[in-house]
Amino acid sequence: MKNNPYKDLPSLECRPDGSLYHMTPAQRKRASALIRRECCCCEDGNCIALDDGDTCTCPQTVSFSVCCKWFRWAVLPLDGALEAEIFRDKDLKRCAVCGGVFVPKSNRAKYCPGCAARVHRRQKTESERKRRSCVDS
Incomplete structure (x- = not known):
C-alpha cells in the first residue's frame, strides 16, 4: 500500500462563497514554472500522488484554480510573492x-x-x- 502524501496536509482554502481561489494567466504561468522547477509530486507532467497504475495529468498544471493540496502547502510557499498575489491581495x-x-x-x-x-x-x-x-x- 502506497503512502499518500496528501493525507497529512491541511485542506484547501476556499473563498467565503465556497469557491476555490483562481489565478490569472500570468500567475498560472508562474505556478507551472514553479511546479516544473521545484519538488512537486509531478514527473513528466504526471502526478505521482494520484498515480494508481495509470498515468494521471497533474491537475494543477491544467487548472486556473488552486486545486492541489500538495502544490498549495508544499510548493507555493516557496514563491511568497505569488502566494500573496493569489491569497492575500492587500499584503x-x-x-x-x-x-x-x-x-x-x-x-x-x-x-x-x-x-x-x-x-x-x-x-x-x-x-x-x-x-x-x-x-x-
Whole structure:
C-alpha cells in the first residue's frame, strides 16, 4: 500500500462563497514554472500522488484554480510573492525602484529584497562620502 502524501496536509482554502481561489494567466504561468522547477509530486507532467497504475495529468498544471493540496502547502510557499498575489491581495507592495511586487516584512518596507541591498549600499556609500568630506584637516 502506497503512502499518500496528501493525507497529512491541511485542506484547501476556499473563498467565503465556497469557491476555490483562481489565478490569472500570468500567475498560472508562474505556478507551472514553479511546479516544473521545484519538488512537486509531478514527473513528466504526471502526478505521482494520484498515480494508481495509470498515468494521471497533474491537475494543477491544467487548472486556473488552486486545486492541489500538495502544490498549495508544499510548493507555493516557496514563491511568497505569488502566494500573496493569489491569497492575500492587500499584503503586497510595489518596489519603489523596479516596480516589482513583493511581500513586505514590515509596514515601512519600500524595496523588494533584491533592490533593498543595492539601495542600502548606495545610501551608505553616499553617507560615508558626505561624512568624510566634512572633516576639517
